Amino acid sequence: MKKIILLVMALALLVLPVFRAEAQVALPGIKKADSLFFAQNWAGAQKQYKLVLADTTHNGLAWNRLGFCEYYLGNYDAAIIAYQKALMGKVAAPLKAIIYSRMAKVYALQGKIAISVNDLDSAAAYGYSNLAEMDTLKDFGSLRNSPGFKQIRQKVYFTLNPCMANAQARQFDFWVGEWNVYPTGTNTLAGHSLVQMVSGGCALLENWEATNGSSSGKSLNFIDGANGKWKQTWVGNYANGIQEFVNGQYADSAMRFTFTTADAQGHPLTGRFIFYNLGANKVRQFNETSADGGKTWVTAYDLTYIRIEKGKM
Template sequence: MKALLIVVIVLSAFVTGLSQGVAGSGVTPEMRAEANKYYTTSDWTNAVAAYEKIVKLEPANPNANYRLGLSFLNLNKTTEAQTHLEKAMTASPNPIFALGLARAYARAGNKTKAFEALDKSTKAGGIAPETLTAEKDFAQWKDDAGFKDLVAKSDMAVNPCKASPEFRQFDFWIGEWDVKNPQGVPAGSSSIQLILGQCIIFENWSSGGGSNGKSFNLYDANDKKWHQTYVDDKGTFTHYVGGLINGEMVITADTFVGGKKTLAKMTFSKLPNGDVRQHGENSTDEGKTWTTSFDLIYSRKK
């Protein structure tokens, strides 16, 4: 998500820069439209000519310098590409501009400068690791330890939840499960998925009776607690809050059962054989005493 937002921001900056630019610079909307047309149709020679006119009048325009730099790069003029991509990066540091600069240095065979630019990209928010590993300009370093380290750092920047052990506390619940009660009677099935940059654990529950429910589970770095928001096809909505206690995920919620305020608790425990127990309990005396509401065993599908 973070990487997507960065791309959206940069693209928005392009639109703004191309349509507005610097007031009174002498660059007309027609000049910007023409340059944009050449760029988006990969007419690199004419794109260079068009953006050179804009940059001459607006030398500090980061978007124009970026596109001019990439146009030069696509013509394999790496020196000119480096010059304008450096200007773009200086004026508006962001991972997209840094990636372009790294490509220009890589194309010129300057590994040190290319890695410096990739490091700047990581510090500015990162680029999706699959983008880096798929980039032809970096293919020469696919087995390089330094490049692999930069890819890993960029992955952590783009997907910060991977870097935090707290976000991984509930991973033992992830998987495809057959669900039974302690007596072995089938109760349903559940698909527990890791989504959204590994930040969210997404539950898809189907009971043996045909009802369905879903939940989003996430660790909130602000209050340092786990939150589960559960909804189902009966209109049930429950928000649980809790955390890891002695290796078990324990979450509670204020609910109403039969019109009476009830404290609900769920405890998820990883069993020695890899199964997961989900034990539901209710309390009507603010947690002094508890009664079991359900008891389920999750076994991985075979």
């Protein structure tokens, strides 16, 4: 609870310049009330805000802080009244998000689930995005099994992580996992690969280690903003170990890239790099090159990935 309170205090300090416009008239005694508020002297701050504020005062920030004092003191009905008064003035969207989220907490504590969900939805509409609070705060305990709460949480999650809601960005997820890797058609272990979803689902990070220590490397896989197609940038531990695979497209259960490279004599080669989705626990990675513009092809490597079961290697 202390960490949450400190987070709220920090947020209030960050957004204070936005909210100053709400206090159109400097109220006598408001600085004292605010100092008590930031000192977490809830009873003292409550008393001072009540002395400062009149029913006709449209100072959204001050009413919000009084509401928080009442909430913290367990005066839930008084907290709701203060929060409602906070919304009566010209309140900026960030402050509205805070007020509606706090009202949602109070209503949840009072068992008024439908009202709480409605206010939380309003908070999200104004920019509320505190997933950690939604997932852990005890105040929301009575809401978490509510379909409405789950929908709002998903909406907030996708707002913070838009790639998770992007169907194209999810096309390569079949490669995510921990794998034993074998030359296709053999039982000879060639290496291990850990493929992780990173950057809020906007990229995949490959971590490769050969069993015999001959090679290691990482690749970052993402949708290239320049052309809207998948791209892989690979960096290996060997000489000239940087390679880019481009124009990636997923079709017919396979992610297909193209690339250019050179042979040992420096002659240009065109290449095809394909990941075949063979079900939940199997991926085939196939790389081939052509020295004659695609008339003939030579296999560079052909590997099969078998998902490692938890607790096994």
